[in-house]
Amino acid sequence: MITHVVLFRFLPGVAPDGPAARAFHDAMMGLPGQIPLIRSWQCGFNTVVDTQAADYVLVAGFESEADLYAYFEHPAHVRVLDELKDVADLQFGDIPR
Template sequence: MITHVVLFKLLPGFTADSAPVQAFHAAMLELPGKIPLIKSWSCGFNTVPDAQAAHYVLVAGFESQADLFAYFEHPEHVAAVCCLDGAAELLFGDIAA
């Protein structure tokens, strides 16, 4: 099992209410129903208001690294991430369990 963690930090001028951020969130909520490779999924806006905290968090599970890499290239995933183009920066990490 691979756990995929992504932290999104919104760039200046963008908030959780901004149109591209709302479009991204809506797309993220739909991904588990569109990509069967996803085995577990939790995403949403950070509940702790802190200048050092990420604004949006994703924790997802995949059976294998091959499935994770296929998810990266899946058209639905690519489309969701494109919603945030220019609105956020991200960091991610993956761990095997």
């Protein structure tokens, strides 16, 4: 199993309670239904407001590294990443579990 962790920081002018952030969240919530390789999926707005904290967090699970890379290339994931460029910056990491 691989755990995929992504931390998002909204771009200046994007409010966590605004329409762009809500549309992004809706798109994220829809990914598990479109990508069967996803084994676990938890995402949402960070409850801690701090200058060092991310605004939005994703923790996802995949059976293998090959499944993770297939997820990266999946058209639904690519579409969400394309929409994301106007909403947030991200950093991610992947660890075996």
